[in-house]
Amino acid sequence: MQQGGGSETEVTWEDQQNINKFGRLNNRLHELEDEIKFAKETNDNLEDASNELIITDEEVVRFQIGEVFAHVPKDEVEDRIEQMKEVTSQKLEKLEEEKESVLAQMSELKKILYGKFKDSINLEED
Numbered sequence: 586m587q588q589g590g591g592s593e594t595e596v597t598w599e600d601q602q603n604i605n606k607f608g609r610l611n612n613r614l615h616e617l618e619d620e621i622k623f624a625k626e627t628n629d630n631l632e633d634a635s636n637e638l639i640i641t642d643e644e645v646v647r648f649q650i651g652e653v654f655a656h657v658p659k660d661e662v663e664d665r666i667e668q669m670k671e672v673t674s675q676k677l678e679k680l681e682e683e684k685e686s687v688l689a690q691m692s693e694l695k696k697i698l699y700g701k702f703k704d705s706i707n708l709e710e711d
Contacts, residue, residue, distance in 0.1 A: 594705055604698065607708060610694070617680055624680060635667070
């Protein structure tokens with residue numbers, strides 16, 4: 586367990602549980618960052634689609650449903666895109682809140698673990 590010039594500190598069961606919890610939270614943080622990135626890209630794409638729809642002068646446009654394009658009235662497509670943007674924005678907000686919660690929990694665990702193990706443990710990403 587010795588790294589750097591740190592002193593030998595016994596790892597208790599509770600310490601190991603905290604280390605494991607930190608690892609799980611760190612994994613979840615990376616998952617959340619990926620999900621947030623995807624949600625932002627989706628939101629941007631929906632915004633672009635909405636802007637393109639404003640520019641078009643056609644009354645019936647092609648709208649992708651699954652893997653199929655269907656001819657749908659422009660007004661209905663505008664409504665669907667707005668609904669999709671709203672759902673994506675809500676999902677993005679929830680993901681951001683969860684990320685903040687995970688970061689707060691990780692910060693608390695860092696204080697506890699660095700308090701006990703000092704430089705014998707590395708919780709930072711390189």
